[in-house]
Amino acid sequence: MPNNFLEKARELVRHTGDRATHHRIRTLATLLAEQHALTHREIEERLNVKEQLDRVTLYRVLEWMSKKNLVHKIAGDDRVWRFRVNTELHSHQHAHFVCTRCTKVTCLADFKIKPLPSLPIGYLFHETELTVKGLCAECI
Amino acid sequence: MPNNFLEKARELVRHTGDRATHHRIRTLATLLAEQHALTHREIEERLNVKEQLDRVTLYRVLEWMSKKNLVHKIAGDDRVWRFRVNTELHSHQHAHFVCTRCTKVTCLADFKIKPLPSLPIGYLFHETELTVKGLCAECI
DNA sequence: GTAAATTTGCAACTAAGTTGCATTTGAGTA
DNA sequence: TACTCAAATGCAACTTAGTTGCAAATTTAC
Numbered sequence: 001m002p003n004n005f006l007e008k009a010r011e012l013v014r015h016t017g018d019r020a021t022h023h024r025i026r027t028l029a030t031l032l033a034e035q036h037a038l039t040h041r042e043i044e045e046r047l048n049v050k051e052q053l054d055r056v057t058l059y060r061v062l063e064w065m066s067k068k069n070l071v072h073k074i075a076g077d078d079r080v081w082r083f084r085v086n087t088e089l090h091s092h093q094h095a096h097f098v099c100t101r102c103t104k105v106t107c108l109a110d111f112k113i114k115p116l117p118s119l120p121i122g123y124l125f126h127e128t129e130l131t132v133k134g135l136c137a138e139c140i
Numbered sequence: 141m142p143n144n145f146l147e148k149a150r151e152l153v154r155h156t157g158d159r160a161t162h163h164r165i166r167t168l169a170t171l172l173a174e175q176h177a178l179t180h181r182e183i184e185e186r187l188n189v190k191e192q193l194d195r196v197t198l199y200r201v202l203e204w205m206s207k208k209n210l211v212h213k214i215a216g217d218d219r220v221w222r223f224r225v226n227t228e229l230h231s232h233q234h235a236h237f238v239c240t241r242c243t244k245v246t247c248l249a250d251f252k253i254k255p256l257p258s259l260p261i262g263y264l265f266h267e268t269e270l271t272v273k274g275l276c277a278e279c280i
Numbered sequence: 281g282t283a284a285a286t287t288t289g290c291a292a293c294t295a296a297g298t299t300g301c302a303t304t305t306g307a308g309t310a
Numbered sequence: 311t312a313c314t315c316a317a318a319t320g321c322a323a324c325t326t327a328g329t330t331g332c333a334a335a336t337t338t339a340c
Contacts, residue, residue: 120277128271219297
């Protein structure tokens with residue numbers, strides 16, 4: 001883990017105004033270093049190489065980061081949440097790619113759908129989420 | 141449960157070539173009678189009013205229906221699968237509405253996104269799934 | 281009506297995520 | 311630097327959706 005990820009993570013955590021704890025900083029640094037969305041288990045594996053951290057604590061750290069908009073959660077067909085750092089401000093129309101073989105999740109550029117599929121009468125639109133399924137480069 | 145749903149269900153199950161069992165027919169009839177996607181638990185509640193059916197059997201019936209393209213499964217943010225009868229042939233660009241208050245899932249008309257968000261080099265597109273989030277008429 | 285394969289019911293299991301509570305720690309203050 | 315206290319952590323126990331293995335029941339073809 002290069003130092004600059006830890007530095008960047010510390011700064012981001014500090015900036016929330018909440019406590020800048022060891023676990024929060026280490027967890028965020030791990031996510032900053034990743035190109036893809038990670039599951040709780042994958043993060044745990046990466047973090048527990050050098051020091052231990054409790055799985056419940058990690059759940060709570062991730063929950064906290066999500067609430068603070070440092071990361072976003074992606075629901076998968078395997079009933080597992082994946083977490084990805086928020087690089088820029090996400091719009092209300094976000095897109096993900098999911099590899100149907102290795103389940104790896106990659107964030108795509110935001111997009112616009114016009115027109116949206118029309119909603120039943122009385123329904124209120126808030127946001128859209130587009131999931132593109134296929135095979136990633138390593139799985140073809 | 142009107143008789144015609146049971147008749148329609150029996151015909152659809154027969155048409156697969158596999159065994160037309162009591163549970164398969166009753167389960168499909170229940171889904172045919174619904175406007176919205178249902179969870180395993182919701183289907184169980186509706187089915188167990190008059191006769192009992194084992195929850196594992198229901199999981200297997202739903203799995204079988206999905207494989208036979210009688211229904212499609214929708215993954216939700218609550219880690220629960222929802223099932224909806226396939227009214228017509230679904231395209232490879234399907235859309236759902238999810239109410240963020242009551243979690244009810246409604247199928248929307250299929251749609252086209254052009255252009256698709258561009259994929260990383262070497263990635264292969266297969267299908268898209270659009271989730272529109274907001275509030276349904278009853279929750280506003 | 282009988283036989284053979286498929287389906288069902290039951291019990292036990294898996295795995296992600298949650299809750300309650302006692303202990304520890306970050307960070308502001310003396 | 312030490313002190314304080316709310317916030318964060320670790321641990322054990324729990325919840326819930328979904329899965330697996332196997333013996334018993336059911337469907338359908340003959």
